[in-house]
Amino acid sequence: MLNTENISSGFDVELHLGARWLRTALSIIIAERSADLPFEPTIISVQIIDEGGWDLRVRLAILGNVNASVSLNATGDALVLNTDNPLLPIETVSLPPFGALAGPPQLRKVMGDDDHESALALLLNINIRASAQDVDPLPSGTHLDRGNPASLSPYLPNGQHLALGISSTTFQRFANHIWHDSLRNEDGRHLILDDGERRGFWKRVDVDLNDERIRFQVKGEADIDNGFLDFFIDADINFTLTLTPVLTDDGRLKFETSTDLNIDTGLMGDFLAFLTGGLLAFPLMAISGGLLNPLTLGIGAVVALEVAENVVGDVVLREVIGEADDAEIIRSRQQTCHEGLIKLASPPPPEEDSAISVGPLDAIPSDITLITDREPELYTRYLSVNANFTELAMSGNGFGVAGSSSAGEKIIPHPVEINEVIYEEDELQGITYQRLATTTRKYLTVAEMESRLAEGSINLPVRLRMADTDSDYQLPEGKLATLCLYPQRIRRVDTVITHFEFPGPHVLSVADCVRLQNAGVLYLRGLQLIEPRDGTTPYFRSRPDASPDNNLESLPEF
Numbered sequence: 001m002l003n004t005e006n007i008s009s010g011f012d013v014e015l016h017l018g019a020r021w022l023r024t025a026l027s028i029i030i031a032e033r034s035a036d037l038p039f040e041p042t043i044i045s046v047q048i049i050d051e052g053g054w055d056l057r058v059r060l061a062i063l064g065n066v067n068a069s070v071s072l073n074a075t076g077d078a079l080v081l082n083t084d085n086p087l088l089p090i091e092t093v094s095l096p097p098f099g100a101l102a103g104p105p106q107l108r109k110v111m112g113d114d115d116h117e118s119a120l121a122l123l124l125n126i127n128i129r130a131s132a133q134d135v136d137p138l139p140s141g142t143h144l145d146r147g148n149p150a151s152l153s154p155y156l157p158n159g160q161h162l163a164l165g166i167s168s169t170t171f172q173r174f175a176n177h178i179w180h181d182s183l184r185n186e187d188g189r190h191l192i193l194d195d196g197e198r199r200g201f202w203k204r205v206d207v208d209l210n211d212e213r214i215r216f217q218v219k220g221e222a223d224i225d226n227g228f229l230d231f232f233i234d235a236d237i238n239f240t241l242t243l244t245p246v247l248t249d250d251g252r253l254k255f256e257t258s259t260d261l262n263i264d265t266g267l268m269g270d271f272l273a274f275l276t277g278g279l280l281a282f283p284l285m286a287i288s289g290g291l292l293n294p295l296t297l298g299i300g301a302v303v304a305l306e307v308a309e310n311v312v313g314d315v316v317l318r319e320v321i322g323e324a325d326d327a328e329i330i331r332s333r334q335q336t337c338h339e340g341l342i343k344l345a346s347p348p349p350p351e352e353d354s355a356i357s358v359g360p361l362d363a364i365p366s367d368i369t370l371i372t373d374r375e376p377e378l379y380t381r382y383l384s385v386n387a388n389f390t391e392l393a394m395s396g397n398g399f400g401v402a403g404s405s406s407a408g409e410k411i412i413p414h415p416v417e418i419n420e421v422i423y424e425e426d427e428l429q430g431i432t433y434q435r436l437a438t439t440t441r442k443y444l445t446v447a448e449m450e451s452r453l454a455e456g457s458i459n460l461p462v463r464l465r466m467a468d469t470d471s472d473y474q475l476p477e478g479k480l481a482t483l484c485l486y487p488q489r490i491r492r493v494d495t496v497i498t499h500f501e502f503p504g505p506h507v508l509s510v511a512d513c514v515r516l517q518n519a520g521v522l523y524l525r526g527l528q529l530i531e532p533r534d535g536t537t538p539y540f541r542s543r544p545d546a547s548p549d550n551n552l553e554s555l556p557e558f
Helices: 019-036 168-182 227-232 266-279 281-287 446-454 510-519
Strands: 013-018 043-051 054-060 064-072 078-083 091-094 106-110 119-124 162-167 191-194 197-209 214-222 235-247 253-264 302-312 315-324 334-338 341-346 367-375 379-395 398-413 416-424 427-435 441-445 472-474 483-485 489-493 496-502 506-509 522-524 527-530 539-542
Touching (some): 013 019, 019 054, 019 091, 019 367, 019 379, 019 398, 064 106, 162 168, 168 197, 168 214, 235 379, 235 398, 341 483, 367 398, 416 483, 416 506, 441 446, 496 510, 496 539, 506 510, 510 539
Parallel strands (some): 483 522
Antiparallel strands (some): 043 054, 054 064, 106 119, 162 398, 191 197, 197 214, 214 235, 235 253, 302 315, 367 379, 416 427, 427 441, 489 496, 496 506, 527 539
């Protein structure tokens, strides 16, 4: 059972990885590396030990007991495993980005007791302005010194694989960060402004925890200028942001987030309440900005925050996304055409000075990528240890989650384009893809293309939406990127369009375009695929609009 009193190191976040988590990780590594070894080792057991400078004792079939040490590399973004067996090479395991940190994490070993497992503990300090609200913030790039590894206590409950703890002092530091960062004007004052005009000032940010929720309260005072009444109706503002943690059925952690705003105008409040309407925007925009957007959702709306992962290049990035109680995704990812491929477009994050930071939430681990396995031509495969949280605890001492671990996989395609379309006697055989910005090519048959897209995350039938110009773009998961094409010329037989020519030039029959679009291999941008109910031949047509200039029928013929 989680005991939040044992979150004792003084660091912002503690992540305890037990022997069972390490066994999952080592099993993934050994399975991938076994092809390079003269044997195929099987892990029988893993123990965390404190003997002779070693951290782990791994019992392997064939090799028997192997002692291992675990340390952080110089930059603090990877674990380094070394063993006393020369047949096993040194292994480096990249750590996920735990949000923005104030410095490299520290790694310490903590031995268990009657109620807790032994563990390797990662100790993290978040990049927040943590100093007290009654003092000036430290200069940019410098941080409050905090955390003492010697104060670390065993925290991982017996039987669990990993546990994470955030102490109550971390949330107070988080409140201090809101005060110093989100509520501070460029001139250093904590003013509530309306079009640059002073309308009040902020007083303080408080936080408290109990066994159900985390609550931030932002307090201020607004000026209500109404002539002769001005002297006694300054309004006290109380903005409350409440985070309620919830474990989902699939072992993920979400935070249900609600907001509440109270403006107390004293004895004349009821009579003059309408005067305060214009003040509603100020605390909400200053605290929540574009992330929660309560002005759009309405005061009191519930938003579920979740740490999500996406891959940009070869880096696994993490972000906090929100889902409103009407199922609208706040940072929604929409399928869209971008640079000739279907991508997921996310609206840009809110400006730093207009949104509440979610640093502590972003530091909660979900999946930790261990191995990047590249197929050079078309995709990269990421092997990870996934966290499946089953236990949650909250109290005035802090917040924590614990759970089991399992092997996971994420496959992200490379950006590609068509190099060659291959037909034999009017029958499409396959397509040769070329990875963008390289000379790397790979030929896939039609069946192979369809198989790869069936395993991906493109939603069929493909539905696209226009993306914001400043959106972030990522390729959906899968072993093959989906091409987004528009024909430059057409071929007819009598009045029927039979073939399209795409830039390259590459020619595909309309029948093959229908088949490939239905499989998610490609998408003809701006055209509608019509499949008549009477079973007659499917065809493409231009989307109805008021302009004849973009009609498919008006394209030149070849």
